[in-house]
Amino acid sequence: MSSKVFADQVVVVTGGGTGIGRAAALAFAEQGAASVIITGRRAEPLAQAAAEHPALVPVVADVTRPEGAEAVAAAVAERGGQLDVLVHNAGVFAEIPLDDLNADEVRRQLEINVVGPVLLTGRLLPLFTSPGASVVVVSSISSRLAAPGHSVYAASKAAVDSLIRSWAVELAPKGIRVNGVAPGNVETDILGVGGVTPDRISEWREGYAATVPAGRIGGVADITSWITRLAEPASSWVTGEIITVDGGRLLV
Template identity: 40%
Template structure:
């Protein structure tokens, strides 16, 4: 019998998606559920998760990923609810734009708490379950983690940290059977920009300017990143330590 060219997605896998209320996290949630996964959906906004409360393949939890105690409690509940965890997708994150001369120390601290500490705390809390299942971690970095930028250097630095944590954790956890990969999306149509305090006009200008520099001359849609996250989490068993650009060629 010949080996199939494409591996089938495995149904019934159990996992956690942070930032599941909107953007790439919500696209991941919808795609994973369509492929038969059972998902613990975490977000710091209860309103963003309210439409999921009546589903039996989703458990919703209001979680601040920068709070280790909140994360530890949610991780224990998720593991008990699904009798194990097969994947973790770290989508929760923040954005910061501004030149060095203008950004505040407090804003930088909050950004790293969310993007770097949050990714660490969530993965750490769910690590025993991931080791038990020989599961997968998928982190969300950014194309600016791979290519220098002028207007949002601290955001780029925080995502570069996520990218390098991915590589380091892949080395550390590989012998235990846990795969760790990351996607590096280019500018994508999500609410992250306005959540960072940008006006709709500022967001539109930023995305238009970025699109003009991208070889494909457009910004991305959340589902275009979610498809690759799903492959890493639900299908692939042989890839680890990868930071995959999904950016229309921006990182070139």
């Protein structure tokens, strides 16, 4: 693959300070993107990520709020005013049984996982390069599985899958493609941030690989390679697809 496949392009990656988002942002930069705007609510991880490549531009923004979406739009405007790729990676996971859920927690997960992508995509829509722009949304195989203990997260990802399919049809006349990547369990810091205890994470790490036909837990690179592949011009006839990247977990 050419290192300049995204030459001169402007890319936005939400949740770009850590994990999959950070790795995806670096992959776009290394493949020639002129500017990769990385967003998040915490300044420190964004700054640390931005220090890894001069094309990375940190923007502290809560994209579940209109003012956060405006901040991202302003950053795009400062870099020529046209957007080529938008990656919705920001998300929250929480392992909470139904009898412990409350309305605030339900709203928090839905706002971050669903409302944020809706608001940001709508605000950036006038800025997309047309034709040729691409939206890639990080979903999860949880959208298609029974998910005891994290049912709201799974429901939010099922909503994300529906958005991907609906937007693919709605935005096709504008020359904008919309696709998704649905990872299986990938080792990032989302579990710890979501309140899963270290002992529980260790238990999961030891046991999960045995349930995957490929025999291992996913790595960040397994996902980022598909994010960039779906966004690149060579995939110009691919839209409305949700690529499962789970080592075969859904097959068993």
